Amino acid sequence: MKPTASVLTDDISPIAASSAESDIASDEPLALERFLPYRLSVLANTVSKDIARLYAERFGITIPEWRVLAVLGRFGPATSAEICGRTAMDKVQVSRAIARLEEARHVSRSTDPNDRRRASIAMTAAGRRVYREIVPLAQSREALLLDGFSQADREQLDGLLERLRARADELAEPDEGEVGGVV
Amino acid sequence: MKPTASVLTDDISPIAASSAESDIASDEPLALERFLPYRLSVLANTVSKDIARLYAERFGITIPEWRVLAVLGRFGPATSAEICGRTAMDKVQVSRAIARLEEARHVSRSTDPNDRRRASIAMTAAGRRVYREIVPLAQSREALLLDGFSQADREQLDGLLERLRARADELAEPDEGEVGGVV
């Protein structure tokens, strides 16, 4: 009664790979390693961790903190909400990243006198120093990642990722009036 | 002495946007939203969460658990170590996913009599039932994501992602004798 076709052997086989390209048809096995969400997840993880290591050990900065610095470095002082919009992190994450950055004296917080709920976050001199050191590190890592990609490759990648992002956003929030997109 | 050019105004401007495009030149600001690692991370997150919701609420299954099922569904019974190799998760994550799946009676564990350290994990009938329900859900979600992508687009995407993955792996482990890659 064994479903002959399938790969359900009893022994602990080494890698098996290949196959399954033919009989995907009907409804059965899903090839995880070809499954886009999975691939994106693994790739993003590998890349993020790799880069995170760079500044984690050197500056004691985490990914969320780096993102906050990146926004401040690019756009200057911003409120927590603005940082949320630009980093695609949620407000809790941003709040905590700011708290840690503030403790490390990389940013300072100043309450808006016109609306005392809001506070403007700005990098300190020390923060800018760190930022200026990290940026080239990050960029060179990105360059390494894209090493061997022609200009055309890069443009294709850019376009495809952008389309995917747009599509993913649509799917994730079937309605929503496009609050303050990342760009 | 203010570095005039910069966007470091004191007031809490609404979005500021634009600007900064000019003085990027020298070495300064990094555009987070153009930064590949960031884009990958955000995209992967959006997609993963979207899909995770599908089976989380319906079957109480988490991403690591789903990945384990995916491997078992595709290749049949496997050891923890094999699952690690195929899912790009680390052994702790796999161990815990298996524990939860076992508790939910989705998989069963049988110790290898020849090496009592190892155990073969197999889906139960219930597990297979869940698997068979999730697969089409996941696939249709992927299809939705790729809706509007021509065959050529897909092939390009596929190739680019694969190259990035290979590159990222290289960068992450500067040496390592390629143990048991995901493919």
Add this chain to the structure above:
DNA sequence: GCGTGATAGTTTCATTCGCAACTACCGCCG
């Protein structure tokens, strides 16, 4: 002015994570 409902941001709490120990077991050398 003063409740009422929204908003900015923080805290709480329960869960998840990941590393580093740890346990249990195998295989080999003597």
Add this chain to the structure above:
DNA sequence: CGGCGGTAGTTGCGAATGAAACTATCACGC
């Protein structure tokens, strides 16, 4: 055998997450 190093998998524990509740503040209507 009998110990010694190596491997499979688990557990402990501090740190990170995320959803939901909470605090402080504003804006508006009356």
